[in-house]
Amino acid sequence: NAGVTQTPKFQVLKTGQSMTLQCAQDMNHNSMYWYRQDPGMGLRLIYYSASEGTTDKGEVPNGYNVSRLNKREFSLRLESAAPSQTSVYFCASGTAALTQHFGDGTRLSIL
Amino acid sequence: GQQLNQSPQSMFIQEGEDVSMNCTSSSIFNTWLWYKQDPGEGPVLLIALYKAGELTSNGRLTAQFGITRKDSFLNISASIPSDVGIYFCAGHAGGTSYGKLTFGQGTILTVHP
Numbered sequence: 001n002a003g004v005t006q007t008p009k010f011q012v013l014k015t016g017q018s019m020t021l022q023c024a025q026d027m028n029h030n031s032m033y034w035y036r037q038d039p040g041m042g043l044r045l046i047y048y049s050a051s052e053g054t055t056d057k058g059e060v061p062n063g064y065n066v067s068r069l070n071k072r073e074f075s076l077r078l079e080s081a082a083p084s085q086t087s088v089y090f091c092a093s094g095t096a097a098l099t100q101h102f103g104d105g106t107r108l109s110i111l
Numbered sequence: 112g113q114q115l116n117q118s119p120q121s122m123f124i125q126e127g128e129d130v131s132m133n134c135t136s137s138s139i140f141n142t143w144l145w146y147k148q149d150p151g152e153g154p155v156l157l158i159a160l161y162k163a164g165e166l167t168s169n170g171r172l173t174a175q176f177g178i179t180r181k182d183s184f185l186n187i188s189a190s191i192p193s194d195v196g197i198y199f200c201a202g203h204a205g206g207t208s209y210g211k212l213t214f215g216q217g218t219i220l221t222v223h224p
Contacts, residue, residue, distance in 0.1 A: 033210075
């Protein structure tokens with residue numbers, strides 16, 4: 001009953017470093033999503049994947065790339081981290097009933 | 112882009128009180144969802160609404176899909192300390208939205224014992 005698993009849970013980076021946030025779901029959902037959460041701004045969609053093999057930009061895609069590795073896995077990459085990317089990142093998978101199941105997040109600080 | 116305005120931004124209530132919060136939009140949504148987020152965790156689905164006028168309950172929680180399809184409401188009755196958290200509304204516009212949701216900014220609920 002893992003649901004949506006995100007790794008790592010915490011990360012500190014220096015400006016300019018790169019890293020990949022990993023996400024895996026075991027619910028056989030077709031769609032997956034990456035959000036960032038900043039205080040007072042709710043959840044903002046970065047990228048999404050409607051199905052295996054497809055990805056598309058969300059509301060705030062600049063500075064990020066994604067890979068839908070297979071049906072289970074959807075990763076988010078920061079090529080050159082900036083302090084403005086300090087945030088909590090959530091991965092979610094979507095059901096046919098339009099609900100989404102979320103992981104517990106990755107807390108990312110960029111110095 | 113579409114925006115959801117959620118109010119109030121925060122609430123401080125006494126245990127046992129009822130709570131009401133709402134979400135409004137300038138555009139129509141075909142699905143409304145309500146989530147709760149506990150500290151350090153991801154949002155968890157509370158209630159899903161799929162039809163204008165629909166009223167759905169989940170224990171002490173009741174949510175309604177507004178008739179105009181531009182708003183939704185969440186009520187919590189007889190609040191308890193574990194109701195503390197951030198409550199988010201989310202809407203799905205339908206059509207070719209590919210399951211994408213638009214989220215409100217959240218309502219922070221504090222319950223005093």
